[in-house]
Amino acid sequence: MTKESSKIATTTSPTIGIVGGGMAGSTIALRLSELGINIVLFEASKTLVNGPPICHLHAGGNLYREISDEQCLTLLRQSIDTLKVYPQTANIRPTVIAIPTRDSGSPDALLPRLQKLQDEYATLIKQNPSNNVLGAAEDYFRLYDRESLEALAQKEIPKSAESLDDWMIPVAKTLNLDEFKLPLILVQEYGLSIFRIASTVSLAFEQLTSCTVLTNTRVTDIQQRQDKPGWDIEYQSADNPKESIAVDYLVNACGYRTGTLDDMHGFQRNRMVEFKAAYVTHWSDCQGQWPEVIFHGERGTPDGMAQLTPYPDGYFQLHGMTEEITLFKEGLVASTAKSAQPMLNSLFNRKLTDKWYRDEIERRTAKAVEHVAQFIPPFGNATVAGNPMFGAQQIPGDDPSLRAADVSFDGDRYARAEIVKASSALTVATAIIEKLRDEHLLPAELSIADSEINEQFPVTSALPIDKIISLAEHLAEERSSPTALARPVG
Structure with a gap:
């Protein structure tokens, strides 16, 4: 064009x-x-x-427990405007946050921020009803304890999710609850289609x-x-x-x-540039509609966050915040006194021109599948379904x-x-x-x-x-x- x-x-x-x-x-x-x-x-x-690889609206920044509350509130307000201008680009499904027992975090630590975001969303709707683009304010987030999850696990997975509980059914039926700190948290973090x-x-x-x-x-x-x-x-x-x-x-x-x-x-x-990649997979045994699922973990370690982003027909985009999956050794670089442009090495410049080697795609996608399958064992059968979605992200400042x-x-x-x-x-x-x-x-x-x-x-x-x-x-x-x-x- x-x-x-x-x-x-x-x-x-x-x-x-x-x-x-x-x-x-x-x-x-x-x-x-x-x-x-x-x-x-x-x-x-x-x-x-x-x-x-754009795949999130980031309506509250809940994928990032390390950022400030003020950044989260800013992202919430910006996301509401984005949904109003680009409604056709949103994938309307919630995100589930699960904290493994091995992780140092806790669900209780996330609740004050979630309450602030819910209160801000309610205030914005009160100021202007057209801001109601993420569902009812009282449903901005919901907690699921063991009792409620065990009850949901007994239900059949619906072909189409009509309620928040419907979205949680495949999660409740698949996760080993003993491996997580409860409650699980469902939040209205929608997806975006690039x-x-x-x-x-x-x-x-x-x-x-x-x-x-x-x-x-x-x-x-x-x-x-x-x-x-x-x-x-x-x-x-x-x-x-x-x-x-x-x-x-x-x-x-x-x-x-x-x-x-x-x-x-x-x-x-002063700025930084970080190279990242996400991996496209197909899970042929997928049943029903899945929400996005975030398994918290310490960034950059082998236990880094795992992220399962759903699309139609059993396709999923995967992130794993380890150097073997989404992050890369030497993938974060900074500007210098001589140049405002951070310089990635030739490995990344090759990838950025869309010249991934097939063995790289297979190896990193397999690592991503393995990372998610720790928590969702049936997902271990997922296969490579396309080229990685990748790019370099600028971050102003230091x-x-x-x-x-x-x-x-x-x-x-x-x-x-x-x-x-x-x-x-x-x-x-x-x-x-x-x-x-x-x-x-x-x-x-x-x-x-x-x-x-x-x-x-x-x-x-x-x-x-x-x-x-x-x-x-x-x-x-x-x-x-x-x-x-x-x-x-x-």
Whole structure:
């Protein structure tokens, strides 16, 4: 879906250049172009929203017991807005948190945070009923003790889960409760489909004439304009000669490559980059609909967290927070005084260009299956079902546990999107709109506060779900993933 550069809009509206068409860049472009602002979006890959294996909404950050309560509350608020704008991309199923007896944590330690999140969610619904996108506030989380789990274990697994208890039945029937600290916790942490996100933004851009999307296009240089404020962007599409375009404002949304654009203009910025991978499996003996299940563990050790993310038809995405599965030795690197771009070694650069060796895929997927099967023994029969879902994640600053991050501004008319989680992308877009108004690039009367966030996306909101799913399935096939990963859950 590449538009020729000759079709770039030329009106009195400012032109915003956005480098990087991942979750952040595509969402910013969508947000601004829905307002009629001229956008030129550059993406080096052939399609939009590639990169790290997005699979969670993170409505409260409950997968991360090590992060602050404030980050969790921020992620909750951001996730609500994300669901309102991208409702077609959500997989509506809960997440179960289980703490093994070998782990040092306890369910009681998680309850104060969960109560804060539940109270905040109830407050947000009271302020605006449209914020009720995660179910009733009183059901934001639920505890299951031994008695209730043993009762559920006696029930038949329904083909389709209609209640919170229904989601818990396969868990109760499969887990050895003696191996866990009870209660188990069910929380409304939904899933996100990276393929339906990519499909949604691609279909919307086809209708938004104010946005020019240049895929298969690499930005080779940026320079501040000499004659007026703004930037000259030099770029090259495929084998074509280099071209350039002047823009009034530049947004760096390059993801893990954000430092490369900083280096082009000499901006200093401390950041880290971490390479991660998740593994796609098929469990042919799967019965009923499973929730996501998180088995807590100490990150980076052989007992690191295990994560089972469900998709239709017995397909599952697996994470294991060990160096043999999701994490990698030397996979976390930092910027230096000489460069704002953290440098991964050649092993990761090979993987990032989608050149995994087959034995790597088999070995790491087998380790992931084994890691989950510790707790769900029947899952040991699961098999490799596709290429890993992988990418490098940027983390601004020097705290590797940071999860709620959004945007920073530097120099003249330059913004960096620095999201760690997909749900933060809309916050970046809104902050950039406010910055453009402050710098008088947008009219002061342009109001984004007087209407619902989803009402500011009329084109996106009107997209038919069948078209979104159809294109998502095509994108999944193109990326060597099962089409089941593109279809809705719940």
